[in-house]
Amino acid sequence: MSTERNDPELVYLDNAATSWPKPPCVAEAMRRFLDKTGANPGRSGHRLSIAASRMVYSAREAIAELFNAPDPLRVAFGLNVTDSLNQALHGLLHPGQHVITSGMEHNSVMRPLRVLEARGVAMTVLPCAADGSLDPADVEAAIRPETRMIVVNHASNVCGTIQPLKPLGEIARRHNLLLLADTAQSAGAVPIDMQADLIDLLAFTGHKSLYGPTGTGGLVLGERVDEAELIPLRQGGTGSHSEHDEHPPFLPDLLESGTPNTVGLAGLGASVRWVLQKGVAAIRDEEQALVSPLLAGLQETPGVKVYGPGAGKGRTATISLNIEDMATSEAGLRLDEEFGILCRVGLHCAPAAHRTLGTFPAGALRFGLGIFNTPQDVTRVLAAVRILAGGR
Amino acid sequence: MSADFAYILVYSTGQALRLEKLLLAAGVDCKPVPVPRHLSSDCGICLRIAPEDGEATQKVVAASGLDVPGLKE
Numbered sequence: 001m002s003t004e005r006n007d008p009e010l011v012y013l014d015n016a017a018t019s020w021p022k023p024p025c026v027a028e029a030m031r032r033f034l035d036k037t038g039a040n041p042g043r044s045g046h047r048l049s050i051a052a053s054r055m056v057y058s059a060r061e062a063i064a065e066l067f068n069a070p071d072p073l074r075v076a077f078g079l080n081v082t083d084s085l086n087q088a089l090h091g092l093l094h095p096g097q098h099v100i101t102s103g104m105e106h107n108s109v110m111r112p113l114r115v116l117e118a119r120g121v122a123m124t125v126l127p128c129a130a131d132g133s134l135d136p137a138d139v140e141a142a143i144r145p146e147t148r149m150i151v152v153n154h155a156s157n158v159c160g161t162i163q164p165l166k167p168l169g170e171i172a173r174r175h176n177l178l179l180l181a182d183t184a185q186s187a188g189a190v191p192i193d194m195q196a197d198l199i200d201l202l203a204f205t206g207h208k209s210l211y212g213p214t215g216t217g218g219l220v221l222g223e224r225v226d227e228a229e230l231i232p233l234r235q236g237g238t239g240s241h242s243e244h245d246e247h248p249p250f251l252p253d254l255l256e257s258g259t260p261n262t263v264g265l266a267g268l269g270a271s272v273r274w275v276l277q278k279g280v281a282a283i284r285d286e287e288q289a290l291v292s293p294l295l296a297g298l299q300e301t302p303g304v305k306v307y308g309p310g311a312g313k314g315r316t317a318t319i320s321l322n323i324e325d326m327a328t329s330e331a332g333l334r335l336d337e338e339f340g341i342l343c344r345v346g347l348h349c350a351p352a353a354h355r356t357l358g359t360f361p362a363g364a365l366r367f368g369l370g371i372f373n374t375p376q377d378v379t380r381v382l383a384a385v386r387i388l389a390g391g392r
Numbered sequence: 393m394s395a396d397f398a399y400i401l402v403y404s405t406g407q408a409l410r411l412e413k414l415l416l417a418a419g420v421d422c423k424p425v426p427v428p429r430h431l432s433s434d435c436g437i438c439l440r441i442a443p444e445d446g447e448a449t450q451k452v453v454a455a456s457g458l459d460v461p462g463l464k465e
């Protein structure tokens with residue numbers, strides 16, 4: 001059995017976990033940084049250190065451009081979206097306050113919130129419709145005098161449902177709350193404009209639809225977030241403010257203690273520029289051109305149940321399904337071993353979302369398509385699913 | 393005393409690189425260098441400019457909205 005992507009046998013459908021392959025420019029940028037620059041950014045004043053700082057800054061600029069962020073210096077890099085969500089939630093929510101979230105969240109939101117809940121932060125988890133969508137009217141109705149934040153998954157990692165952010169942003173502004181968006185599944189795959197969509201805090205991860213390396217992500221802060229109110233998860237060396245024992249109060253240093261993942265950021269900068277050059281709208285169109293026939297073919301297959309929204313505007317290229325009377329673990333193993341199709345089965349770190357879809361605790365099979373999938377991949381997947389669904 | 397260079401101190405490397413872009417765009421030549429010891433004990437970098445560009449630099453800094461410690465001769 002092959003384990004290499006360039007083997008034509010394999011169909012990689014686990015892009016919702018981590019996209020693969022990456023555009024060649026990503027590894028090239030990482031290699032170039034290691035070979036030619038290497039040094040610590042922002043710590044020293046020599047030419048290689050300044051070159052490293054420039055590389056990191058240019059990755060900030062690429063991210064700011066992608067999301068139409070107000071200022072590259074309000075892009076704070078972190079390890080992944082989990083890290084950045086923890087920073088936003090633990091950094092801004094205090095006992096006595098209230099936070100509103102949805103029944104489609106990933107554990108990277110749900111678990112920090114449950115910890116905060118145990119410390120006295122009240123939380124409301126709003127139920128979503130069967131297709132995973134959240135009604136903004138429910139959000140507004142849940143607001144209390146002590147509500148501080150709305151946090152939502154922009155695109156479901158389970159069934160691809162896109163949650164429009166602007167209506168939530170409008171509510172947040174009307175009631176003087178902050179809107180935090182988990183864009184793990186949407187950044188790079190769905191056009192996002194922080195300012196037009198009224199997003200106050202945008203958490204992203206580099207290794208999914210931004211096509212960057214693992215170990216990269218960040219939090220982008222809108223103008224309504226007062227960094228003086230933000231408690232950093234970590235304190236330490238930043239290369240700035242060195243004459244003080246106290247941690248620097250300004251962004252992004254406030255949130256970036258310790259030497260960053262420079263090699264990863266070199267790759268992320270390259271991948272985001274690649275996404276920008278291709279255009280997020282064009283990427284989305286290309287992916288939807290694969291999603292439509294795949295969804296249609298799955299829906300026509302007897303014994304197959306597909307979850308989430310149908311083809312069209314309100315979904316990403318992530319599809320969840322079950323094959324009647326077949327455990328997802330078995331289906332996943334057979335797809336891998338017999339057909340070379342790699343997907344993810346189970347609960348996808350999102351038990352809340354599976355409860356919403358009615359697939360808890362059995363879970364589902366997830367096909368996460370990416371920009372490097374092809375129409376031939378779709379044909380092969382449909383043929384394999386038909387065999388599994390029919391030939392038992 | 394007429395100095396060879398003037399320096400704009402900043403709080404972070406990010407600010408330095410942001411300001412560098414703005415200055416170059418405004419036609420003010422500058423270079424990120426280690427902060428001279430006599431100006432600060434900070435280990436970071438600052439921007440070095442020609443002394444005669446002080447006024448143009450002040451304008452760019454003011455227009456940038458960046459909160460920086462500012463110009464040192």
Ligand SMILES: Cc1ncc(COP(=O)(O)O)c(C=O)c1O
Pocket residue numbers: 016017080081082083106108153155156157182184185205206217349
């Ligand atoms: C919606 C959502 N949020 C958060 C995460 C966590 O991402 P990461 O592991 O990069 O922190 C994922 C992916 O696993 C996700 O799909």
